[in-house]
Amino acid sequence: MTLPIVEPGAALLEPPGLNPAVTADWLVAFLRDELVLRRKIPRAVIGLSGGVDSAVTAFLCARALGPENVYAIRMPYRSSNRSSLTDAALVVEATGIRCVTIDISAAVDGYLQSEPDADARRRGNVMARTRMVVLFDQSAKFDALPIGTGNKTERLLGYFTWHADDAPPVNPIGDLFKSQVWALARYLGVPKPLIEKAPSADLEADQTDEADLGISYARADAILACLLEGYSDAATVERGFAKEEVELVRRRVDSTHWKRHLPTTAMLSNTAINEFYLRPVDY
Amino acid sequence: MAEAVALRVAIVQMKPDKGQYRANLRSAGEAFSQLAADSPNLVVLPEAAMTGYFLEGAVYELAITAQRFARDLAATWREASGGQTADLVAGFFENDDGNYYNSAAYVHVEPRAERIVHVHRKMFLPTYGVFDEERFLSRGRHLGVFETEFGRMALLVCEDACHAITATLAAVKGARVLIVPSASPGRGIEVEGELASITQWRDTLRLAAMEHGVFVIYAGLTGFEGGKGMTGSSFIVDPRGSILVRAPATEACIIRADLDLAEIDRARATLPLLGDLAAVLPNLLLDPELPLPRGGRDAADC
Numbered sequence A: 001m002t003l004p005i006v007e008p009g010a011a012l013l014e015p016p017g018l019n020p021a022v023t024a025d026w027l028v029a030f031l032r033d034e035l036v037l038r039r040k041i042p043r044a045v046i047g048l049s050g051g052v053d054s055a056v057t058a059f060l061c062a063r064a065l066g067p068e069n070v071y072a073i074r075m076p077y078r079s080s081n082r083s084s085l086t087d088a089a090l091v092v093e094a095t096g097i098r099c100v101t102i103d104i105s106a107a108v109d110g111y112l113q114s115e116p117d118a119d120a121r122r123r124g125n126v127m128a129r130t131r132m133v134v135l136f137d138q139s140a141k142f143d144a145l146p147i148g149t150g151n152k153t154e155r156l157l158g159y160f161t162w163h164a165d166d167a168p169p170v171n172p173i174g175d176l177f178k179s180q181v182w183a184l185a186r187y188l189g190v191p192k193p194l195i196e197k198a199p200s201a202d203l204e205a206d207q208t209d210e211a212d213l214g215i216s217y218a219r220a221d222a223i224l225a226c227l228l229e230g231y232s233d234a235a236t237v238e239r240g241f242a243k244e245e246v247e248l249v250r251r252r253v254d255s256t257h258w259k260r261h262l263p264t265t266a267m268l269s270n271t272a273i274n275e276f277y278l279r280p281v282d283y
Numbered sequence B: 001m002a003e004a005v006a007l008r009v010a011i012v013q014m015k016p017d018k019g020q021y022r023a024n025l026r027s028a029g030e031a032f033s034q035l036a037a038d039s040p041n042l043v044v045l046p047e048a049a050m051t052g053y054f055l056e057g058a059v060y061e062l063a064i065t066a067q068r069f070a071r072d073l074a075a076t077w078r079e080a081s082g083g084q085t086a087d088l089v090a091g092f093f094e095n096d097d098g099n100y101y102n103s104a105a106y107v108h109v110e111p112r113a114e115r116i117v118h119v120h121r122k123m124f125l126p127t128y129g130v131f132d133e134e135r136f137l138s139r140g141r142h143l144g145v146f147e148t149e150f151g152r153m154a155l156l157v158c159e160d161a162c163h164a165i166t167a168t169l170a171a172v173k174g175a176r177v178l179i180v181p182s183a184s185p186g187r188g189i190e191v192e193g194e195l196a197s198i199t200q201w202r203d204t205l206r207l208a209a210m211e212h213g214v215f216v217i218y219a220g221l222t223g224f225e226g227g228k229g230m231t232g233s234s235f236i237v238d239p240r241g242s243i244l245v246r247a248p249a250t251e252a253c254i255i256r257a258d259l260d261l262a263e264i265d266r267a268r269a270t271l272p273l274l275g276d277l278a279a280v281l282p283n284l285l286l287d288p289e290l291p292l293p294r295g296g297r298d299a300a301d302c
Helices: A020-038 A052-065 A082-095 A105-112 A120-141 A152-157 A178-188 A192-196 A209-213 A217-228 A233-238 A243-254 B021-036 B056-062 B066-081 B158-162 B164-172 B196-212 B262-270 B273-285 B297-301
Strands: A044-047 A070-074 A098-101 B006-013 B042-044 B086-096 B099-109 B114-121 B145-148 B151-155 B177-182 B215-220 B222-225 B228-231 B235-237 B243-246 B253-260
Touching: A020 A052, A020 A178, A020 B222, A020 B228, A044 A052, A044 A120, A052 A070, A052 A082, A052 A178, A052 A192, A070 A082, A070 A120, A082 A098, A082 A192, A105 A120, A152 A178, A152 A217, A152 A243, A178 A192, A178 A217, A209 A217, A217 A233, A217 A243, A233 A243, B006 B021, B006 B215, B021 B066, B021 B253, B042 B215, B056 B086, B066 B086, B066 B099, B066 B114, B086 B114, B086 B177, B099 B145, B099 B151, B099 B177, B114 B145, B114 B151, B158 B164, B158 B177, B158 B196, B164 B177, B164 B196, B164 B273, B177 B196, B196 B215, B196 B228, B196 B235, B196 B273, B235 B253, B243 B253, B253 B262
Parallel strands: A044 A070, A070 A098, B006 B042, B042 B086, B151 B177, B177 B215
Antiparallel strands: B006 B253, B086 B099, B099 B114, B145 B151, B215 B235, B222 B228, B235 B243
């Protein structure tokens, strides 16, 4: 008689999973503790781009603080896709949060007119940094805290403007891969058009994240999960990924560690801040 | 037949303000006031209950002597309870003559005096990933058990209880109740039901309770510290491994239970693993293949 053989399944090439209910509850608790209890600023401002990351952040903030305490700031540039504005409006409608629209074209162009040769990358960075100027000023206007919307994938791949997208002092979704953000979005009831459309920084016409990066988020997330768990590039390839895509992800991560740190400061003493003088952010 | 011995336990699942020792004592006092009508025998608070857990260099500003901590805790209890007698357990950062520890104190409080029954200094200092305890603190070197009105007990602070051998040795040394003040930053969102780290704690301590026939009282800190959420989820597990009561993860709260300590004897009669272990433990520990010092100068380091 031949006995049946039971073995573990092959390693999956899927991105990391998510328990959306537990995650949503945890992040709502985080926002309440961080804004209401600790910082005693029970209001939030969010740059609402029309993408899924800021939509999820808005839904979480609405749950945590009440929609009347959440200000969505839409900040179109003259070349922005019109659908970004209308998709953002869907989030406002679904959550009941407040909404302000501030066109950044005049501010951006005011600077760029003296830099007519700036390429698309520079122009995109100016837009991203201008949006942060607006967001922080609106936070002062509304006595509210700017909330970050950067996810773990773009943080790891360095796909963001330093001291812009990463500037807000509190970020609920920064430890979620993009695939997990999508899963959370479905659970929270984010309007479908935002979940189904191709993610885009919308800094240039027809731009998409995945074209910029050269890899899909699903593949990038699965590879990132392997690399961060300590698998070597070779071991990651052995799990079934293409060598080229593993190298692409590894290269992006390794070339952008600096973007995930504060500025490098020359150390001169036994009391250098964050080297010897160590105090937690909430002390 | 085992004689019923009741132990009325309460856990105060604290959500401290970072570094605000006095304010957190007041919060504990408010919880104590709520408890007073029940006249608990034992009140347990988490690790780092009056300061928060992640302190980095601020630990040197907040660490105090065990005597001072016992005095403050006792005074808070006395004022809140109207002078009831009770035993209190809480975690604190200890300054012992310039040596710093992550400690927990068991304090017997009477209307006009208190007595430190035991201070346990955390032995296993997590220093990896998000943790950096050994950068700032010294290790405890002794796993003590101690006598109380309710029998022999042991304190294990957080990671101390993650190692199966500590619960084992405490039980072999006669502890019938293990008290685990803890501060566990939550992680693991891929699984069903709850954060993976919460399940891990409950599984670990349920196994310890079942194997050794002991009660385990786990008091978890709650609240977010710089984005790191402490998982609360305090619980009490009986000597057969059943969870008697359990707290939520993210809220400050109180949980209570009356423990019938005779249940320990009944559980051990049903599943006498502890006695079996005690008989064979010397053979296990004297195994020459174990990487243990065999006397000489190096022995002091273990």
